[in-house]
Amino acid sequence: MMPKLAIILMESDIRTKNDIAAVLKTFDGAIGTLTAAANFQEGITLIQAGEPQIVFLEVTEIEQGVKETGFLVSRFPQTTVIVTAAEKNSDWILRLIRAGASEYLTKPINTEELTAAIYKVSRLHERTNEPVASTGTAIAVYNPTGGMGTTTITVNLAAALAEQGKSVVLVDLNFASGDVTTFLDLTPIYTLATITARRGHVDASFLKSVIITHPSGLHILCAPQGLGEADNMQTEQLREVIAVLKSIFAYTVIDCGGPLFGCNLATFESSDQILFVTLLNLPALKNAKRYLAAMNNEGLRDSKVKLIVNRLIPKDDIKVADAEKILTTKVYLTVPNAYMDVKSAINKGEPLVTSAPRSPVTKAMQDLASQLMALK
DSSP: OOOOEEEEEEOOOHHHHHHHHHHHGGGTTOEEEEEEESSHHHHHHHHHHHOOSEEEEEOSSHHHHHHHHHHHHHHOTTSEEEEEESOOOHHHHHHHHHHTOSEEEESSOOHHHHHHHHHHHHHHHTOOSSOOOOOSEEEEEEOSSSSSOHHHHHHHHHHHHHHTTOOEEEEEOOTTTOOHHHHTTOOOSOOHHHHHTSTTOOSHHHHHHHOEEOTTSOEEEOOOSSHHHHTTOOHHHHHHHHHHHHHHOSEEEEEEOSOSSTHHHHHHHHOSEEEEEEOSSHHHHHHHHHHHHHHHHTTOOTTTEEEEEEEEOTTSSSOHHHHHHHHTSOEEEEEEOOHHHHHHHHHHTOOHHHHOTTSHHHHHHHHHHHHHHHHO
16 A cells, blocks of 8 residues: 655646646545645745655756755655656756656656656655665675776676676766776666765665666666766765665675775675776786785775786786785686777677677686675
């Protein structure tokens, strides 16, 4: 049974008011209260007094709409904002969704779209406060700097796990230089920015609504498109996101980069395995030595942190044994250098398991997936 919903309507258009009211009447008593506000300020007063589950917000000017939407979702995180607008503009939709709107309904209101939006919000508010049962495995792939191939390994490990029939979500938490959307030729409407704007609504139903599916079958939660949007992600919220993802998917594979604090540290603490990626050159190994020591100091022990050597060329001056001696760490797996295969896969927007199934990198990712699955 649907919970009774309290709704506030910030709408000046009489036809739209009537259309929304008519649809709400079809919910057979599931709507507890429906209150109309004459303007935004009156709407704020009503929200403070009534704590509604839904606010319908009319947007007639994009900058003001983004501002008002952002204010509502940050000030009243338990309230879902549904935008109504006459403008059929993809830029408007993208900006308002990023600001935190749950839905964007174009006027005149489509009955089916409105009904679906109400049911979606209803399911969201049915959730309980019981702790999430985390049954899946989270795997973080990390190097603090770019150019090591962490995204290549993240994307193709996720694809190799999915190839084994596992449910897999790929999460781009490399806020500074995340390339998952480039690797898989994606133009997402929903990203992690959508989640950060809706504090208090991180549950399975909501996460499923913002995760996109690649033709390969991979599920993907994309990084925020704007650098400033990433600053809004808080560590406790990130821990909650990972816990919920682990309750939905068998494997959560996370692309990470940047310094060892904040969201990265929270991710590693929430992960079951951490794959530290390096190359066999002196600058990369020097940096790896520093960060592996720092991770150990943070309590991330060798049993959890596994060293991956990427782009291995057997005739290189520095050998795997040399790296193990420098880093005082055993190499868990090596990934051969197959530049053209990787480049072609990226240009096609596909993982290697589909674009180059016979590539040595594909074989390495399948081996890595098998080894990690055996640890569960």
